[in-house]
Amino acid sequence: MSDNTHLEEAHRKAEILFSENPAGLRSNLDDSDKDLEILNHLAQGTASVVGSNFFNSLVHHLASAMKVRYAFIAQCTDDTFTRVRTLSFWVDNHYGENIEFELKGTPCENVIAGNVCVYPDRLQSLFPEDVGLVDMSAQSYLGIPIRDMWENVLGHIAVIDDKPMGHEPLGINVLQIFAARAGAEIERKRAEDSLRENYMVLAKKNRYETIIGNVTRLVHQSLKPEEVFENAVDALSKNIEKVNCAGIYLIEGDDAVLKAQRGYPGKYLEFTSRIPRPKGFTWDTITKGEPNYCPDLDTVDASSVARRAGVKSFLCVPIRSRGEVIGTLDITSFHKDAFDEDELKLLEIVSRQIETAVNNARQTAELQESQSSLRKALAEVEELKNRLQIENVYLREEINTENNFEEIIGRSDEIKAVLRSVEQVARTGTTVLIHGETGTGKELVARAIHNLSDRKTRTLVKVNCGAISAGLVESELFGHEKGAFTGALQKRVGRFELADGGTIFLDEVGELPPDVQVKLLRVLQEGEFERVGSSETIKVDVRVITATNRDLEEAVRDKSFRSDLYYRLNIFPIYVPRLRERKSDIPLLANFFLTKFSKKLGKDFTGFSKDTVDRLLAYPWPGNIRELQNIVERAVVISTSREIGIDDSVLGNANGSPGSPAEDNRTLEDVERAHIIGVLDESDWVIEGKRGAAAVLNINPNTLRSRMKKLGIQKPARVSRSL
Numbered sequence: 001m002s003d004n005t006h007l008e009e010a011h012r013k014a015e016i017l018f019s020e021n022p023a024g025l026r027s028n029l030d031d032s033d034k035d036l037e038i039l040n041h042l043a044q045g046t047a048s049v050v051g052s053n054f055f056n057s058l059v060h061h062l063a064s065a066m067k068v069r070y071a072f073i074a075q076c077t078d079d080t081f082t083r084v085r086t087l088s089f090w091v092d093n094h095y096g097e098n099i100e101f102e103l104k105g106t107p108c109e110n111v112i113a114g115n116v117c118v119y120p121d122r123l124q125s126l127f128p129e130d131v132g133l134v135d136m137s138a139q140s141y142l143g144i145p146i147r148d149m150w151e152n153v154l155g156h157i158a159v160i161d162d163k164p165m166g167h168e169p170l171g172i173n174v175l176q177i178f179a180a181r182a183g184a185e186i187e188r189k190r191a192e193d194s195l196r197e198n199y200m201v202l203a204k205k206n207r208y209e210t211i212i213g214n215v216t217r218l219v220h221q222s223l224k225p226e227e228v229f230e231n232a233v234d235a236l237s238k239n240i241e242k243v244n245c246a247g248i249y250l251i252e253g254d255d256a257v258l259k260a261q262r263g264y265p266g267k268y269l270e271f272t273s274r275i276p277r278p279k280g281f282t283w284d285t286i287t288k289g290e291p292n293y294c295p296d297l298d299t300v301d302a303s304s305v306a307r308r309a310g311v312k313s314f315l316c317v318p319i320r321s322r323g324e325v326i327g328t329l330d331i332t333s334f335h336k337d338a339f340d341e342d343e344l345k346l347l348e349i350v351s352r353q354i355e356t357a358v359n360n361a362r363q364t365a366e367l368q369e370s371q372s373s374l375r376k377a378l379a380e381v382e383e384l385k386n387r388l389q390i391e392n393v394y395l396r397e398e399i400n401t402e403n404n405f406e407e408i409i410g411r412s413d414e415i416k417a418v419l420r421s422v423e424q425v426a427r428t429g430t431t432v433l434i435h436g437e438t439g440t441g442k443e444l445v446a447r448a449i450h451n452l453s454d455r456k457t458r459t460l461v462k463v464n465c466g467a468i469s470a471g472l473v474e475s476e477l478f479g480h481e482k483g484a485f486t487g488a489l490q491k492r493v494g495r496f497e498l499a500d501g502g503t504i505f506l507d508e509v510g511e512l513p514p515d516v517q518v519k520l521l522r523v524l525q526e527g528e529f530e531r532v533g534s535s536e537t538i539k540v541d542v543r544v545i546t547a548t549n550r551d552l553e554e555a556v557r558d559k560s561f562r563s564d565l566y567y568r569l570n571i572f573p574i575y576v577p578r579l580r581e582r583k584s585d586i587p588l589l590a591n592f593f594l595t596k597f598s599k600k601l602g603k604d605f606t607g608f609s610k611d612t613v614d615r616l617l618a619y620p621w622p623g624n625i626r627e628l629q630n631i632v633e634r635a636v637v638i639s640t641s642r643e644i645g646i647d648d649s650v651l652g653n654a655n656g657s658p659g660s661p662a663e664d665n666r667t668l669e670d671v672e673r674a675h676i677i678g679v680l681d682e683s684d685w686v687i688e689g690k691r692g693a694a695a696v697l698n699i700n701p702n703t704l705r706s707r708m709k710k711l712g713i714q715k716p717a718r719v720s721r722s723l
Contacts, residue, residue, distance in 0.1 A: 036367050039174045041065040043360070046181070050213055051192070054185050055088035056095060058157075058178060063090045066169070068161040070136060073146070073182055074108070075155035081112050084155060087186075105129035111143035111156040116172070118142050121164040133160075140165040142172065144179045146186060149320065149352050154186045173367075177360050184349075184356045188212060191349050210239065212349055228357040229260035232350065236331060237262035240346070242338040243331050245311075248319070248354070249275070249282055250327035256282050259327075268309040285316040285328050291344055292316045295337045306332075313338040317347045321358050329354065408444050409592050410585040414577040418445060425572045426452035431524065433509075433569045434547040436576030438672065438699075439626030442547040445576055446505040449545060458502030461495050466508035467700035473516050475532050484533025494531065496523060496540050503543045508703075509569065510550035510561060521565045544569075579621040579628060586616050589625060593632035594644060605642050612646045619651055622671040626698055673711045676704070685715050 045061035046054055055073045063071040069092055074084040077100065085100040103109040107127055111117050119126055119141040124133045142165065143158040157179050192209060229248045236246040245263035249256040256275040258264075264272070275282050285292040294300055294314045297307060306314075313333040318325045329351045333339070408419065425432055426449045434442045443462065450460040468476050475484075479494030495504060506512075512520065523529050528539050546569050555561035579586065590608060598605050608616070621627055635646045676697070683693040687701050694701040708714075 036364075036371065038065045039177065039364060039367070042174060042178055046178070048217055050185065050217065051189060052087065055182070058182065059088045059090040060095075062157070062159060062175075062178075066159055068159045068165075070138075070160040071158070073155065073157050075146075075186055076112065076153070081153070084108065084112065087155075101132070106132075107141045108143060108156060108158060111145050111158065112153055114145050114153050116144055116176070118165075118167065118169060118172070120167050120169075123160075136160060137162040139163055142169050142175070144172075144175045146179050146183045148183055148187055149348075149355070151323070154183055157182060173363070177363055180356050180359060184352045187352060188349055191345055194345075212346065225358055225361045226259070228354065228361065232329070232354055233260045233262045236329075236347075236350065240331065240343065242313075242333045242335050244334045245330075245332040247330045248327060249330065250319075251286065251325075256286065256327065265309050268305060271305045281314055281316050282328050282330065285318055286325050289318050289320075289325050291318070291348065293339065293344060295339070298336075310334045312336045315339045315343055315347060317344070317351050319351050319358075320355050321362070326358070408441065408448060409588050410582060411588065412577075412582040412584045414582045415585060418574060418576060419448075421572075421574045422448050422452065425449065425574075427454060428572075429453070429543055431543070431569055431571045432545045433552075433571075433573045434545065434576060435552070435573065436547075436549065437578050437624055438549050439624035440576040440578060441625050442549075442576050443505065443507060445574060446503075446545045446547060450503040450505075450543075453503065453543065455502050455543060459499055460503045460505060461499040462505045462507065463495050464507045464700065464703070466511035466703045466706060469702070470513045473513060474519065477516065478519060478529045478531055480532035481534045484531070488533070492531075494529075496529065496542055497538065499542045500540045501542075503545060506544065506546045508548060508550075509546040510548040510552055510555055511706075514560075514562070517562045517565050521562065521568060524565075524568050579624040583617055586621075586628070587613055589628055590616055590632055593629050594636065597633045597636040601636060603636060603639075605636070605639070605644055608644045608646070612644060615646060615651060620671075622675040623697070627675070630696060630698075669711060672707070673713060676707060676711065676713060680713070 042058065042061050042065060046057045049057050059071040059073060063069070070090065072086045072089040074086045077083045077085050082104065083100060083102055086098040089096040089098055103112055105127060107117060107119055107123065107130070121140055123138045123141050124130075127133060138160045140161050140163065141158065143156050145153050146155045146157060148154050157175060159175075192212065233246040233248055237243055240246075243263075245261065245268075247261040247264065248259050250259050251257075254277045256277075258269070258273045261269070277283055278287060281292050281294060292315075297312055297314065311332045312335055314330070315332075316328050316330045319327045319329055329347055331339070331343070331347065408415065410416075422445060432446075432449060434445050436442055446462075447460060450456060463477065465473065475488075475492065475494070477495050479492050479497060480488050482488060482491045506520075519529055523540070523542070524544060527541060528537050530537055552561055552566050552570070556563045556566050579589075587608075590613075594605060594608070597603075616628075623630075631646065631651060632644075635644050639645070676693070679693045679696050680687075683691060683696060686692045687694050687704055689695065692701070694704045697704060699707075
């Protein structure tokens with residue numbers, strides 16, 4: 001999701017939250033400020049220290065920032081997870097002696113099991129066996145587990161106070177950040193201990209202690225990831241013997257992109273700044289999630305670029321963040337056998353430190369972004385409160401929630417009646433015939449029926465019968481075998497097969513040829529058909545929903561539509577009202593389209609002017625909702641002010657109110673003919689293309705030509721351009 005989308009979503013949520021509870025919104029903002037304050041306090045206090053100094057500094061600043069009496073960091077003494085020993089213990093205003101204790105019966109027991117635990121009050125009564133709580137006058141407790149890079153529990157951080165704390169104490173998110181840092185420090189400490197035990201050469205031990213300390217200090221000096229990367233490669237290149245190049249790669253799409261480097265030759269960078277998947281040692285490390293070491297490039301199938309640059313040895317370890325590999329930390333040398341297990345362990349520790357720094361930077365950025373978004377959203381709410389003239393945002397949300405029809409917008413009695421019919425028939429499996437004028441939203445009604453039915457997890461297949469040429473309708477619906485007719489070069493699965501177990505929506509069903517009507521009737525009655533060119537009967541379980549803007553009863557009377565098929569389709573008819581029959585929904589729909597196109601075009605509007613709303617309510621809308629959508633989109637495109645105004649240049653010259661004698665005497669075909677001619681005039685009688693009349697009307701060009709022929713619409717002689 002883009003930054004703009006994040007801001008718009010926060011904006012919308014803030015509007016609702018502010019209208020319901022302005023004080024609560026400011027309280028959430030204050031909490032974010034306090035979390036950030038605690039984070040900055042702890043970061044400043046611990047950035048330049050490591051090891052035992054880090055643990056001491058962390059508990060000191062943690063107790064100070066959270067205003068509690070006790071804070072400690074403890075490490076498990078063995079693999080049984082039954083005892084822990086504190087690494088640093090802050091008691092009131094001084095460091096206390098480190099202690100070792102059994103976990104059973106203490107609040108720490110559940111934390112070591114891997115859970116974040118908050119006991120806001122009555123701590124002593126919850127853990128009566130822990131006599132130490134009595135000596136501490138403890139009332140509340142917060143504990144966070146400390147994990148290693150494999151998510152194994154190493155110990156925990158805990159704060160205890162003699163006062164109650166909130167159920168979601170301030171600083172809990174910050175504590176999780178520093179629990180990761182503490183885990184890295186414990187691992188660093190363990191690695192340091194291992195180095196002391198296994199390597200007796202004092203010079204080498206001192207050198208690695210210096211390297212670990214320098215790298216740890218450098219990568220935690222900044223919360224900006226790019227600075228962290230630069231600091232890390234700089235420390236590695238300067239402090240590891242035989243290292244000629246050091247680099248950090250991060251995954252971006254299908255490439256591993258070099259984010260920071262030291263020592264790479266210019267010619268080498270031309271080919272290695274972006275490494276496409278899955279080439280080379282870097283992607284091998286990312287894919288496997290394991291370290292990769294090559295002591296001698298001459299013995300393996302390495303890239304000629306690396307050989308020409310003089311690279312002989314290569315060591316690469318994965319960098320993880322939030323459990324996933326996000327990149328690699330690489331060091332290379334112009335010497336063979338330059339590295340061993342010592343450097344491998346060192347890079348694993350450094351990569352863990354980088355992971356901690358990346359996570360810290362991400363969480364800090366998220367906190368800052370959330371704070372900034374909330375501030376901007378709150379300011380925008382204040383401005384919009386006094387300027388919005390169409391207050392239907394909340395009504396639309398309420399209506400959608402009440403009816404569970406997210407795509408159908410409306411509150412009129414007419415549309416509510418449609419939705420009640422949808423709810424009645426959705427779960428029955430009954431065939432439904434939806435009828436209404438073009439542009440009233442018949443497809444949305446069909447989708448709502450499908451989404452509320454027991455078939456909602458299967459496919460909804462949509463077919464516009466009027467958009468398919470008569471000779472191909474049967475093949476489109478029922479499929480064909482290879483060689484069934486000229487051009488049938490391969491077997492084709494029909495729409496009814498695709499819809500098996502789901503729902504098929506046949507729009508403009510009145511346009512079906514007579515021979516296809518017979519096959520459709522058979523599918524409805526028997527649930528079976530044959531592909532074109534095949535004698536094999538195919539059984540399907542398909543719910544059929546149809547729609548039409550024609551008078552099918554009239555079509556039955558003039559024998560252009562089969563009566564038996566009509567009665568089979570018309571089991572549960574649903575009439576979708578014309579837009580002029582549901583005037584109260586026009587402001588809701590207009591504002592919905594305004595929001596949609598504003599986001600699409602990156603514009604910001606406050607709403608419609610009052611004159612525009614009156615004009616929209618007075619207009620007869622022969623093209624129904626589709627015409628309203630097109631009008632609003634056109635207004636959004638041409639508007640230069642934040643308040644939308646729609647005049648006759650956008651809406652047209654139809655200023656007469658519906659219901660007048662002239663309007664009432666017009667037939668549906670008259671209205672449709674006038675609307676199509678108007679759109680054709682605007683598009684200079686061009687039918688196809690982005691600016692053609694078919695695109696404006698949102699219908700297939702062949703369907704438009706069929707409508708024109710049916711309504712007797714012909715191109716005037718004065719028009720020179722071709723249809």
